[in-house]
Amino acid sequence: MNPADIFIDIFLLLLMAAVAIAIVRSHLMFAVVMLSGIFSLLAAVLYVHLTAVDVAFTEAAVGAGVSTLLFLATLALTHVNVEEKHKPVRVVPLVIVTATGAMLIWGTLDMPHYGDPEAPANKHVAPRYIQESPKETGLPNMVTSVLASYRGYDTLGEVVVIFTAGAGVLVILGRSRRRRRPGVNDEDGDNLEEERA
Amino acid sequence: METVIGLFNYWIVIVLMMAGFYIVIAQENMIKKMVGLSIFQVAVFVFYISMSNVFGGTAPIAAEGFTLYSNPLPHVLILTAIVVGVATTALGLALIVRIKEEFGTIEDDRIRDMEEHGEESEA
Secondary structure, three states: OOOOHHHHHHHHHHHHHHHHHHHHHHOOOOHHHHHHHHHHHHHHHHHHHOOOHHHHHHHHHHHHHHHHHHHHHHHHHHHOOEOOOOOOOHHHHHHHHEEEEEHHHHHHHOOOOOOOOOOOOHOOOOOHHHHHHHHHHHHOOOHHHHHHHHHHHHHHHHHHHHHHHHHHHHHHHHHHHHHHHOOOOOOOOHHHHHHHO | HHHHHHHHHHHHHHHHHHHHHHHHHOEEEHHHHHHHHHHHHHHHHHHHHHHHHHHOOOOOOOOOOOOEEHHHHHHHHHHHHHHHHHHHHHHHHHHHHHHHHOOOOOOOHHHHHHHHHOHHHHH
């Protein structure tokens, strides 16, 4: 393994960790959302470096693009700019998180090393797809052939999940629009609080 | 040193995962909780993609002159997971918009106070 590759890998990972820490510490919601977009984009760059080009493409379009857009739309609809009473550090969650992290790191110690071609994950089913799928499906891209051909039913299931989520969003948001209409001077959500009071 | 380089990806994945986990359990703003959840998700994705990488391997697209490819199966799994992840994020954010309309706040602790003390504390 070439040292430049390892350097790029470590650099991107450290950058992602720095962005994640910045998200934890920031209490400006716009900054949090934009940092999460940067985080997704860094992940996409890392996937290209790790030769997962299809995943990088999807992450850049869906993770960094659509997701950030959804978060920005939510900020606009809820008028939230700053996190209320931002607490710097809370002890009990920090202890739980540190303990969980330490146990997970302990668990990695006997994992196969990064990039090891002899790792069990790369030895069992994958060689069959790598050798046979271009011949069997006629597609040079193995990810596409698994996604659309061998596991086509899973992809159909994925489409059902997306459809359900989309329908759910429409039902949840559509209902609130209908409930607002009966009020006389309804401009935005503020009147709901007045009615309740 | 070899162990550190061999496991470095996994360690950073755990740091990212724990950063997301901390946001979800320790911070009150619901939009921020969703961001924490998506950080956790991306950490899992990076974990899978790291495992699929093979030193000297190329992207899993068959081409003349290449024999060593990365493992395509984790790529397929994560491709599906990214799209499903955005669908669930959208649903969560829609719920947050509704909660804001109903309670006037998206801070978890304030909503909990309202539920415990009932309507009189609001009025």
